[in-house]
Amino acid sequence: MRSLILFTVLFFVVQSNVQAEDGHKLWLRNQFSGEVNVVCAGKSEIIDLAKKELKNNWNGIDGATIQLLVKKNNEVKGDGFILEENKIQANTELGLLYGVFELLRQQQCGQKVNEKTYNPSYELRLLNHWDNLNGSVERGYAGASIFWKKGGSDLTVSDYDKKLWHEYARANASVGINGTVINNVNASPNVLKAETLQRVKAIADVLRPFGIKVFVSINFSSPALVGGLKTSDPLNTEVINWWQAKAKEIYSLIPDFGGFLVKASSEGQPGPHDYGRSHVDGANMLADALKPHGGIVMWRAFVYSAKEDDRAEQAYAEFFPFDGQFRDNVIIQVKNGPIDFMPREPFSPLFGAMKNTPLMPELQITQEYLGHSIHLVFLATMWEEFFKSDTHQEGPGSTVAKCTDGTIFKQKTAIAGVANIGTDANWCGHDFAQANWYAFGRLAWNNQLSSEQIADEWIKLTFNPDVNGKVNFSENWTENFMKPVKKMMLDSREAAVNYMMPLGLHHIMQAHHHYGPGPWWEIEGVRKDWTMPYYHQADSFGVGFNRTKTGSNALAQYHPTVAENFGDLRTCPEEYLLWFHHVSWNHKMNSGKTLWDEMCYRYDYGVQQVRGFQVSWDKVQNFVDAGRFTAVQRKLRKQAQNAQVWKDACLLYFQQFSKQIIPFDIERPIHNLDDIRKNDMDRP
Numbered sequence: 001m002r003s004l005i006l007f008t009v010l011f012f013v014v015q016s017n018v019q020a021e022d023g024h025k026l027w028l029r030n031q032f033s034g035e036v037n038v039v040c041a042g043k044s045e046i047i048d049l050a051k052k053e054l055k056n057n058w059n060g061i062d063g064a065t066i067q068l069l070v071k072k073n074n075e076v077k078g079d080g081f082i083l084e085e086n087k088i089q090a091n092t093e094l095g096l097l098y099g100v101f102e103l104l105r106q107q108q109c110g111q112k113v114n115e116k117t118y119n120p121s122y123e124l125r126l127l128n129h130w131d132n133l134n135g136s137v138e139r140g141y142a143g144a145s146i147f148w149k150k151g152g153s154d155l156t157v158s159d160y161d162k163k164l165w166h167e168y169a170r171a172n173a174s175v176g177i178n179g180t181v182i183n184n185v186n187a188s189p190n191v192l193k194a195e196t197l198q199r200v201k202a203i204a205d206v207l208r209p210f211g212i213k214v215f216v217s218i219n220f221s222s223p224a225l226v227g228g229l230k231t232s233d234p235l236n237t238e239v240i241n242w243w244q245a246k247a248k249e250i251y252s253l254i255p256d257f258g259g260f261l262v263k264a265s266s267e268g269q270p271g272p273h274d275y276g277r278s279h280v281d282g283a284n285m286l287a288d289a290l291k292p293h294g295g296i297v298m299w300r301a302f303v304y305s306a307k308e309d310d311r312a313e314q315a316y317a318e319f320f321p322f323d324g325q326f327r328d329n330v331i332i333q334v335k336n337g338p339i340d341f342m343p344r345e346p347f348s349p350l351f352g353a354m355k356n357t358p359l360m361p362e363l364q365i366t367q368e369y370l371g372h373s374i375h376l377v378f379l380a381t382m383w384e385e386f387f388k389s390d391t392h393q394e395g396p397g398s399t400v401a402k403c404t405d406g407t408i409f410k411q412k413t414a415i416a417g418v419a420n421i422g423t424d425a426n427w428c429g430h431d432f433a434q435a436n437w438y439a440f441g442r443l444a445w446n447n448q449l450s451s452e453q454i455a456d457e458w459i460k461l462t463f464n465p466d467v468n469g470k471v472n473f474s475e476n477w478t479e480n481f482m483k484p485v486k487k488m489m490l491d492s493r494e495a496a497v498n499y500m501m502p503l504g505l506h507h508i509m510q511a512h513h514h515y516g517p518g519p520w521w522e523i524e525g526v527r528k529d530w531t532m533p534y535y536h537q538a539d540s541f542g543v544g545f546n547r548t549k550t551g552s553n554a555l556a557q558y559h560p561t562v563a564e565n566f567g568d569l570r571t572c573p574e575e576y577l578l579w580f581h582h583v584s585w586n587h588k589m590n591s592g593k594t595l596w597d598e599m600c601y602r603y604d605y606g607v608q609q610v611r612g613f614q615v616s617w618d619k620v621q622n623f624v625d626a627g628r629f630t631a632v633q634r635k636l637r638k639q640a641q642n643a644q645v646w647k648d649a650c651l652l653y654f655q656q657f658s659k660q661i662i663p664f665d666i667e668r669p670i671h672n673l674d675d676i677r678k679n680d681m682d683r684p
């Protein structure tokens with residue numbers, strides 16, 4: 001009887017631990033705290049937070065003393081800090097908080113303290129939320145908005161809201177994020193109404209102690225839409241006055257308000273072009289309104305021209321001529337690639353080319369084109385590739401990282417990531433999608449970090465094997481959990497490229513939801529550059545978009561060294577081949593195979609990789625709590641099914657053009673093209 005009671009008690013203890021793991025704690029799961037004495041002269045809300053973090057999460061020597069010191073040091077940039085075993089020194093209080101998070105991270109990763117100066121790569125490290133005021137999230141796959149309530153009419157702020165925003169702010173600060181844009185770039189003008197601004201203020205008040213500034217996306221036609229004016233022409237005096245008054249109103253509520261993010265004259269959003277004005281006219285007018293208060297304008301370069309030219313050329317064509325003409329509080333926000341967050345794109349030719357205008361990279365954390373919150377795709381490898389891309393604009397080694405982080409051009413620096421956060425218990429829908437939020441923050445802080453280091457840290461912090469004691473990464477855990485899971489993460493982006501769009505193929509997904517394959521999608525009357533055949537150009541000769549001199553010549557927008565390299569079939573890296581060239585199905589690839597065969601093998605390999613991830617994950621079951629294990633296992637199953645659909649759809653579709661057989665050592669398609677097309681069977 002006694003043993004039955006003991007068993008029952010133990011069972012429930014184990015069960016409750018398991019149930020507690022819904023992923024809500026993110027990478028901040030430490031459950032141990034030793035004794036620590038904190039010495040600090042200053043007193044403020046930030047210092048209190050820093051002390052609290054130390055006291056609650058200390059994993060260093062029990063009873064140690066640590067000093068927090070604000071003292072000017074020229075080696076330290078912005079909110080950077082100097083970390084020593086028993087001292088954190090910074091120029092600002094926020095720097096101390098970041099130092100505390102770094103120290104605790106190292107302790108929790110079982111590392112010796114790495115004593116050195118830590119400086120941020122970018123001054124502004126921002127999340128962009130595509131959250132609508134009605135509570136929905138554009139391209140959001142993790143529930144509803146954490147900022148706006150369903151329907152949009154209820155703007156009251158509850159204790160629950162504040163708690164959630166507090167947790168969100170803490171998670172961001174722990175990885176160095178210091179700003180957030182809390183509404184969609186497809187912006188409702190209502191965000192600027194007095195009653196909505198009260199909620200913006202409430203959010204800003206909760207985020208402030210963690211050093212996070214609030215920004216909003218604005219609708220360029222707000223003066224007419226909510227201000228009662230007849231026009232929103234940026235050169236009209238009444239319009240100018242309206243924006244100035246609005247800026248004053250905002251700053252009276254939120255003295256440290258960050259500024260505006262603007263999507264203008266793009267995808268149906270209003271902008272200066274509606275009034276016969278330019279991007280410079282629009283951006284500078286807003287910048288002048290914000291300038292007296294210290295605010296900035298982030299003006300997006302994601303535009304479509306009215307002409308249906310090669311879309312890859314459009315941002316550069318519209319913005320490059322304006323280089324040097326923007327006010328000093330304007331930053332141009334540029335997506336990493338020239339089209340739109342594809343699984344793989346070459347870097348946008350604007351990076352390094354606009355030498356007299358600050359440019360900030362925009363990365364997409366939410367997986368719009370990478371399997372939503374169903375596919376396990378770790379994006380750090382993609383971003384590492386982007387940062388390391390050599391623009392050659394100021395000689396060899398002018399990487400995108402150096403062109404944007406102030407190393408080459410001494411300008412304001414910033415970076416944005418489109419958030420993957422929602423009201424789901426685990427914030428991101430997929431437990432592994434949390435790693436992308438984490439990775440974005442870590443890279444925004446230090447764009448030289450390797451994806452391997454980031455994966456290493458994230459796994460240790462997120463699947464920390466200790467339950468109620470100190471961290472203990474045993475050899476067994478490292479060999480049999482850490483290693484295979486890290487490998488799965490590091491391989492996952494390339495796997496997605498393989499089963500979705502290998503060899504430089506792009507924009508061949510289903511229209512609208514952007515989840516499954518749709519290389520056939522086109523509709524009479526729709527502009528060509530919204531259809532998929534426009535991007536792959538498959539015909540009986542071959543496949544791929546010719547962007548060389550004999551095609552759209554988009555290559556001419558790159559530095560000549562890059563253009564030459566990408567422009568020559570013999571030197572163009574195979575991962576960009578079909579991005580830049582229309583290539584014969586019989587073209588000999590590096591492997592010796594023809595292009596068609598290579599394509600077949602790549603698609604098939606992508607599927608096999610996902611099947612391999614399933615095996616890796618099933619093997620680590622004993623190391624993971626049941627909740628997260630099962631959730632990830634189920635998602636991997638769906639990913640494997642979907643990868644198979646991608647392979648079958650693309651190979652059967654392109655086979656209609658190549659008229660060649662799928663090599664016999666590759667598993668046959670298991671779906672019919674007709675069925676996939678008819679059922680849009682991958683709709684999530």
Ligand code: GCV
Nearest residue numbers: 130138139185186263302340
């Ligand atoms: C917010 C793509 C997405 C849109 C997004 C747009 C943008 O087109 O599909 O949902 O709109 O990019 O970045 O503005």
